[in-house]
Every structure is written in C-alpha cells, then in structure tokens.
Amino acid sequence: MAGLTPRQAGGFVTRFAPSPTGPLHLGHAYSALLAHDMARAAGGRFLLRMEDTDSERSKETYEAQILDDLEWLGIVWDGPLHRQSCHIAAYNQRLTPLEARGLLYPCGCSRGDIRAALAAPQEGVPHLTYPGTCRGRDMASRQPSDALRLNLAAALDQIAPPCFSETGPAHRGEHIVDREQSLSQIGDVVLSRKGENIVAYFLASALDDADHGITHVIRGEDLFEFTPVQVLLQKLLGLPTPIYHHHRLIRDEHGKRLAKRDDARALSKFRTEGATPQNIREMVGL
Ligand code: GLU
Numbered sequence: 001m002a003g004l005t006p007r008q009a010g011g012f013v014t015r016f017a018p019s020p021t022g023p024l025h026l027g028h029a030y031s032a033l034l035a036h037d038m039a040r041a042a043g044g045r046f047l048l049r050m051e052d053t054d055s056e057r058s059k060e061t062y063e064a065q066i067l068d069d070l071e072w073l074g075i076v077w078d079g080p081l082h083r084q085s086c087h088i089a090a091y092n093q094r095l096t097p098l099e100a101r102g103l104l105y106p107c108g109c110s111r112g113d114i115r116a117a118l119a120a121p122q123e124g125v126p127h128l129t130y131p132g133t134c135r136g137r138d139m140a141s142r143q144p145s146d147a148l149r150l151n152l153a154a155a156l157d158q159i160a161p162p163c164f165s166e167t168g169p170a171h172r173g174e175h176i177v178d179r180e181q182s183l184s185q186i187g188d189v190v191l192s193r194k195g196e197n198i199v200a201y202f203l204a205s206a207l208d209d210a211d212h213g214i215t216h217v218i219r220g221e222d223l224f225e226f227t228p229v230q231v232l233l234q235k236l237l238g239l240p241t242p243i244y245h246h247h248r249l250i251r252d253e254h255g256k257r258l259a260k261r262d263d264a265r266a267l268s269k270f271r272t273e274g275a276t277p278q279n280i281r282e283m284v285g286l
Helices: 006-010 026-041 060-073 082-091 098-100 111-118 150-159 181-183 201-211 223-236 267-272 275-284
Strands: 013-016 043-048 106-107 149-150 163-166 174-175 189-194 216-220 244-249
Touching: 006 149, 013 026, 026 043, 026 060, 026 216, 026 223, 026 267, 026 275, 043 060, 043 082, 060 267, 082 201, 111 201, 150 181, 150 216, 150 223, 163 223, 181 223, 189 201, 216 223, 223 244, 267 275
Parallel strands: 013 043, 163 244, 216 244
Antiparallel strands: 106 149, 149 189, 163 174
C-alpha cells in the first residue's frame, strides 16, 4: 500500500487487464495478486477486463484458462467481466472529437507494422515508432482498409504537457509527459483500423480506465513507457487520469522477463505439478 494517502484509499478502484493471447504465467499472477491485494487492503474494488481486441491472437481457450487460473489463485473480481471485443463500435465513436480537432490521419502502411502497433505491448517485443509516412494525408482520403493514427506532435501542441503520478518503485513521483521522448519513443500510434473494426490497445485501455472509474492502474513496469500516450489521450478526451503503479517484473533465472510463450512458467504447469496458490505467492515474493 506504499504511496497511498487515506483520501485515495477511500475510493480505491483498480483492475487486472490480461490479453487472452496466451496462458497466464508467474508475472501475470504477481500482477493480478498485487492489484487484488491492494484493492482489498484499501477496502476498494478490483475489476477484471479482458483486452481481446486483437481478434487474430485472442483465443477463447486462453480466456477460459485465465479465468480458471484467477479463481484458483483466490482472486474475486467485483462486477461483471468487461470484454473489450464487445464494445468496439463504442470505442471507435470516441474518436470523433479527435478527428474534429484534426488530430487523426489515415494510414495505409504495411499490415505488419500496423499489427505491431495495434497489439497490447508484448514483453520482449520492441515497439515500432511510426516514421510518419502518411502524416500529410487528410481524413477525406481514408480508404476502407486504412488505419487511423494520432498525430502526436499536433496533439501535444494543443494541450499543456500532461502529467501523471506514479507510485511504483522504479519511477515513483510526478511525471510530465516529455515531448521529445514521446515523439521518438511512441510516435503516431494507431488508434483504430476500420476495415477490421479493430480498436487499438492504447485507446481502449485509456477509455476503459476512465469509464470504469479506475483510480489506480497497477501493472508491469514494461508498460511504463506507454503511459504518456494514454495520459495524453485521456487529457485530449477530457477524461480523468488515474494514479499509476508500475510494479517490478518477474524474471527467470537468467534475469530475462517472462514471455507469454514461456510455457515453462505458465501457471497451469505449476498447478499440474501440485503447487498451491500460497506456493505461487511465495514464488513471486508476495
Ligand atoms: N493487456 C495488457 C497485457 O496483458 C495489460 C494492459 C494494462 O494493464 O494496461 O499486457
């Protein structure tokens, strides 16, 4: 509960937001348990959200396994599960004010590039900063297969530099979104892709955090670098910004962070071998 004031603790709402693109491993277990423990300690709420907007990589079998693993860990979520894939049209509608402010442009660049930008950031996969090839295009030229990108420089010009509070161990403190760093490290992110009726992780996650009244986003440190663009989107759309808590990552014996495809550390494997939820807590240092 480090970093929380009594005022914040009164209305504490957090969430666990897995992408059902693989089985949960020890790193996810740590994230879910930490968020759950912090919510319960604060007398707050813990919500569960399935970030399944990547229709190609999300699988129902993974979702079923995730829910089963969470229940096994003793995690009880408040309210119904929010499945992002059921709300795609609503997310896309929220882009209207950004379009009206001239902050979006259509982009027909390669699918591989776009998919990399659309997917929830994956551990170990570097994020590609878009080179801006289509930035000069106007919305009227949008083709059915085009994605929509945020013109990040224009967005940063329209508002005062957004800021956010971080309570996680590595970056604790107040952060002002740095223009040059955002432009070079994040760039013009994809927000949606019309032809496939897909909305990007950045947008859906930022909207859900605001709409669900999330006061504290508790998630892995690998997502810290994407926080500025989410905070920027919240500011542009007049939405509240939560407090962020990026926690340490669970690493393997070589110091490498765990990946979805790292089946050796899948929770299901430990379960099959007879581990108890308490064993898992001890393994992740809780
Ligand atoms: N869906 C993301 C993931 O599984 C987490 C996003 C978040 O917590 O904001 O990595």
